[in-house]
Amino acid sequence: MLQLLSALGLLGTMLFVLACFRVRQASRAWAGSGPAATGRFPRCEQLLLWCASASFTALALSGFTVRLRDEALTGYLLLLHVCCGAVLAATFTLALLVMAARFGFEAEAKTRTAYSWLHRLGFWWFAAILIGVIATPLVAMLPLAGTHDQELLVALHRLLALAAVVLAMLLTRAEARVRASLRG
Amino acid sequence: MKSRLAAGVLSLLAAAALRQGCLLSAAEWDGNRTTPVHLLPLVDEAGEAIVPAAPRPMPFSARQTCGPCHDYGTVAGGFHFRPDTPAKEMTRPVEPWFWVDSATGTQVPVSGHGWPHTWSPAELGLTEWQSTRLWGRHFPGGGWGEPADELADPEARWDVSGKVEANCLACHGASPHQDPSEWAKQIARENFRWAATAAAGFGEVGGMASRVHESWRLLDGPNPDDHLYAVPPYIEYDADQFDRKHRVLVEVSHRAPDRNCLFCHSTTAVNAERWETDGDVHSRAGIQCADCHRNGLDHRIIRGYDGEVSAGQSGSAADFSCRGCHLGSAQADAAGAGRLGAPRPQHRGLPPIHLESLSCTACHSGPRPATTPRQVRTARANRLGIHGRAQWLTDAPQIIEPVFMKTSDGRIAPHRVAWPAFWARVEDDHVTPMRPEAVDLAAKGILDVQQQLAGILLALRNDTEAPGPAVLVMGGVVYTPTVDGRVEARQAPPESAPGCWWARDSKEGLLPLVPPFDPAADLDPAVAARVLATLQSLALWSDAPGEPVLVVGQTCYAVANAAVTPTPLATPPALSGCLWQKDGQLLPLLPDFALAAVAETTGRHETLTEAQVARLLQALAQQEQKPTSAFAYISSGKLFRLTANGQLEAVDHEAADPCSWPLAHDVRPATQALGSGGCTDCHAPDAPILFGTVTAKGPLVTSRQAVSRMHHWHGLQAPFHRLFAWTFVTRPVFKVALAVAVGAMALVVLAFVLPGVRRIAGYFTGKG
Numbered sequence: 001m002l003q004l005l006s007a008l009g010l011l012g013t014m015l016f017v018l019a020c021f022r023v024r025q026a027s028r029a030w031a032g033s034g035p036a037a038t039g040r041f042p043r044c045e046q047l048l049l050w051c052a053s054a055s056f057t058a059l060a061l062s063g064f065t066v067r068l069r070d071e072a073l074t075g076y077l078l079l080l081h082v083c084c085g086a087v088l089a090a091t092f093t094l095a096l097l098v099m100a101a102r103f104g105f106e107a108e109a110k111t112r113t114a115y116s117w118l119h120r121l122g123f124w125w126f127a128a129i130l131i132g133v134i135a136t137p138l139v140a141m142l143p144l145a146g147t148h149d150q151e152l153l154v155a156l157h158r159l160l161a162l163a164a165v166v167l168a169m170l171l172t173r174a175e176a177r178v179r180a181s182l183r184g
Numbered sequence: 185m186k187s188r189l190a191a192g193v194l195s196l197l198a199a200a201a202l203r204q205g206c207l208l209s210a211a212e213w214d215g216n217r218t219t220p221v222h223l224l225p226l227v228d229e230a231g232e233a234i235v236p237a238a239p240r241p242m243p244f245s246a247r248q249t250c251g252p253c254h255d256y257g258t259v260a261g262g263f264h265f266r267p268d269t270p271a272k273e274m275t276r277p278v279e280p281w282f283w284v285d286s287a288t289g290t291q292v293p294v295s296g297h298g299w300p301h302t303w304s305p306a307e308l309g310l311t312e313w314q315s316t317r318l319w320g321r322h323f324p325g326g327g328w329g330e331p332a333d334e335l336a337d338p339e340a341r342w343d344v345s346g347k348v349e350a351n352c353l354a355c356h357g358a359s360p361h362q363d364p365s366e367w368a369k370q371i372a373r374e375n376f377r378w379a380a381t382a383a384a385g386f387g388e389v390g391g392m393a394s395r396v397h398e399s400w401r402l403l404d405g406p407n408p409d410d411h412l413y414a415v416p417p418y419i420e421y422d423a424d425q426f427d428r429k430h431r432v433l434v435e436v437s438h439r440a441p442d443r444n445c446l447f448c449h450s451t452t453a454v455n456a457e458r459w460e461t462d463g464d465v466h467s468r469a470g471i472q473c474a475d476c477h478r479n480g481l482d483h484r485i486i487r488g489y490d491g492e493v494s495a496g497q498s499g500s501a502a503d504f505s506c507r508g509c510h511l512g513s514a515q516a517d518a519a520g521a522g523r524l525g526a527p528r529p530q531h532r533g534l535p536p537i538h539l540e541s542l543s544c545t546a547c548h549s550g551p552r553p554a555t556t557p558r559q560v561r562t563a564r565a566n567r568l569g570i571h572g573r574a575q576w577l578t579d580a581p582q583i584i585e586p587v588f589m590k591t592s593d594g595r596i597a598p599h600r601v602a603w604p605a606f607w608a609r610v611e612d613d614h615v616t617p618m619r620p621e622a623v624d625l626a627a628k629g630i631l632d633v634q635q636q637l638a639g640i641l642l643a644l645r646n647d648t649e650a651p652g653p654a655v656l657v658m659g660g661v662v663y664t665p666t667v668d669g670r671v672e673a674r675q676a677p678p679e680s681a682p683g684c685w686w687a688r689d690s691k692e693g694l695l696p697l698v699p700p701f702d703p704a705a706d707l708d709p710a711v712a713a714r715v716l717a718t719l720q721s722l723a724l725w726s727d728a729p730g731e732p733v734l735v736v737g738q739t740c741y742a743v744a745n746a747a748v749t750p751t752p753l754a755t756p757p758a759l760s761g762c763l764w765q766k767d768g769q770l771l772p773l774l775p776d777f778a779l780a781a782v783a784e785t786t787g788r789h790e791t792l793t794e795a796q797v798a799r800l801l802q803a804l805a806q807q808e809q810k811p812t813s814a815f816a817y818i819s820s821g822k823l824f825r826l827t828a829n830g831q832l833e834a835v836d837h838e839a840a841d842p843c844s845w846p847l848a849h850d851v852r853p854a855t856q857a858l859g860s861g862g863c864t865d866c867h868a869p870d871a872p873i874l875f876g877t878v879t880a881k882g883p884l885v886t887s888r889q890a891v892s893r894m895h896h897w898h899g900l901q902a903p904f905h906r907l908f909a910w911t912f913v914t915r916p917v918f919k920v921a922l923a924v925a926v927g928a929m930a931l932v933v934l935a936f937v938l939p940g941v942r943r944i945a946g947y948f949t950g951k952g
Binding site for chain 2: 072073074075076079082085089090092093096097100101103104105124127130131134135138140141142143144145147150151154
């Protein structure tokens with residue numbers, strides 16, 4: 001079962017990377033104008049998203065590849081995984097701060113964004129899941145959880161990571177569509 | 185008619201039931217938990233009940249006495265009685281036996297199980313008789329002690345000594361008289377068939393089978409020609425222990441008392457004091473060895489390690505491992521945990537990978553890892569627990585713990601490690617150990633330097649008029665003989681003369697053997713008497729290579745016709761003082777290499793020097809008319825051999841690799857487990873469990889021994905673990921950063937999602 005989920009995760013990661021390329025293609029033609037580009041520092045925002053996407057991809061690949069082979073994450077791969085985790089936590093926190101306004105649910109936000117209600121809901125779900133993905137190893141590192149709880153936390157981390165990959169793929173694809181529609 | 189038929193059927197059923205009942209042998213447990221009172225007639229090996237008052241009674245036989253109720257054949261198939269149990273039946277290595285000969289620096293790990301880096305008795309040419317004599321002291325009988333073919337070894341004396349039957353009381357004896365030390369002494373005397381009776385305290389065993397002529401037989405009785413030395417073994421039973429029906433209350437315990445287990449399974453750090461030894465936390469809690477190490481009649485005792493089930497044990501064996509009791513085994517699942525009150529471990533903050541990669545013992549058993557593993561002695565290897573006026577323990581083999589290695593299940597576990605040491609024949613890089621007696625002849629004068637020094641000093645003590653016992657002063661150290669024919673050292677007084685000189689240890693301090701005098705003047709009668717007595721006492725040394733003389737200046741004084749006769753020397757001699765004169769040559773009392781060897785080895789565990797090894801390798805080559813490359817000495821993790829130009833070189837060789845076996849006891853309290861001090865107990869750049877130094881030990885004084893780091897034995901990559909250890913320096917910052925990130929993200933999510941929730945709520949109240 002874990003191997004099947006890991007395979008799904010890897011597939012989702014690949015689709016996510018493809019979707020990122022689609023977003024990039026759409027962004028080139030879009031030239032940074034329109035309702036989606038409301039950020040005050042668009043280049044910083046782009047850099048943050050790029051870093052977050054790269055670290056997210058590295059995390060997903062390192063995590064799911066090892067589980068697919070039914071091995072434990074150890075050695076240099078573990079170090080890479082942990083380092084990428086730190087990068088993702090930092091960059092996504094900042095990206096969230098920068099992008100949050102565009103995905104808000106206030107009445108006036110509707111006038112400032114091109115995102116659908118479902119898209120916005122997905123974004124916040126992704127953010128909530130990512131909090132879980134980051135919080136589970138953090139809790140595991142603290143002297144709180146015993147053996148059984150540690151195992152539970154690891155399982156939760158994996159499942160949330162899988163959900164995050166799937167959501168990231170869908171959201172990126174939706175973003176590409178939004179940008180393509182703006183270009184049109 | 186019907187009633188008759190019914191009665192017939194009933195009687196048949198009753199007979200069948202009775203028959204069923206009879207099939208339940210006495211060995212099978214009837215369900216009652218009490219231990220039966222063993223008020224038994226003792227039976228000898230011929231099957232005759234023992235009557236203590238009878239003339240020349242026989243010792244009791246466990247086979248005959250215990251066998252009627254407990255099938256002897258089944259019991260004797262247990263692990264303790266079968267030193268040749270194949271390794272595949274045991275899976276995990278056990279401590280090997282060590283063939284130790286201190287005189288030749290031999291310590292060969294021997295195992296009939298076939299563990300790596302051990303030698304089987306057959307490979308070493310050890311017969312069952314020799315194995316019994318070597319190791320029967322800490323062996324409960326059966327196995328080697330009951331050879332199938334008594335005639336296989338022409339040197340064996342089974343007819344005199346009898347066999348060593350599996351001794352039930354060695355483990356189950358609960359009487360305060362049960363004395364394993366007595367067992368060891370009787371085995372050493374070759375009183376094999378008497379050992380169990382003497383150890384149980386049923387009577388007093390006298391005589392020594394080892395001194396009796398090989399033609400002596402049990403029925404021959406006492407030796408009418410010798411009542412002092414070659415006395416055949418005999419037993420005098422303690423009649424008070426027998427009742428009127430000649431029965432004895434044999435005090436036994438179904439669960440073997442710990443003290444019986446510990447006689448063979450004790451391990452103690454070298455130089456540790458008894459009061460410093462805490463023991464195992466389970467023992468302290470009142471749990472006995474046999475509570476976990478259980479067995480059925482087959483005596484295949486549960487060893488209690490993970491994966492034992494796959495080694496052919498029954499499924500319930502897994503319940504008695506650490507995990508089985510504390511976490512619940514796969515068979516018993518988590519609900520089975522807590523057996524015998526075992527607390528469920530918290531392991532808070534411990535990533536589960538640790539439970540997959542490490543055995544429980546890695547963190548909880550043995551001593552906490554230190555920069556260098558400690559040296560220990562074990563009962564079986566170092567002959568511990570045999571009490572009396574003489575100390576039986578040996579320094580060899582040198583065993584160290586804990587060395588962390590991977591077990592067969594891939595987990596890292598603490599091990600005890602010992603390096604082999606032996607003289608070897610080398611043929612095409614294949615190494616074969618030489619038996620100590622094969623080395624003895626060539627080793628004369630090379631390895632026995634301490635004995636030579638002690639011999640000279642003891643010979644000088646025959647001079648009873650001397651101002652004190654003779655000693656050797658060398659390098660600020662005074663050497664004196666010991667009772668076991670070796671020497672011991674103590675610091676010389678600061679005012680004593682430097683260099684190497686023979687002295688008398690008098691009340692006035694260290695004095696020369698002979699008072700100084702002028703050889704040109706007439707010899708003072710008192711000095712002449714000293715010279716004469718000294719030379720005469722030196723001549724009493726049995727290994728003297730020549731005539732003792734005293735050389736002062738250019739004059740040589742020798743004993744002739746009970747008087748000292750001076751002889752002028754033609755040329756100034758290179759040596760002076762007391763010397764040997766052989767074929768006109770003047771020789772020192774002990775050659776320089778011997779004095780150097782004494783200085784290097786006295787007061788140390790090591791017994792050989794590199795110079796001695798080089799000399800003996802040459803001597804072996806000369807003795808067997810072979811090139812020096814045909815011989816080698818293995819010690820300290822290296823193979824030592826002579827190069828073409830006669831230099832001693834140390835090379836790596838598989839035969840020099842150590843043997844190892846996992847340790848499980850003593851278990852420390854959880855508060856002293858590795859990790860109780862935090863992750864940096866193990867994940868630090870200098871953590872002993874990864875970066876401790878493992879230095880090979882052996883009888884050789886050398887600086888070329890094998891030295892390695894602990895991670896080498898784990899099979900782990902040092903650079904990674906050093907890097908990984910450094911991440912723990914920044915880990916607190918990392919945790920704070922992650923917490924801040926999670927907190928900030930949560931605030932943002934709440935800040936933007938809550939308005940959405942408000943809008944939904946407003947929609948339902950009509951205000952949205």
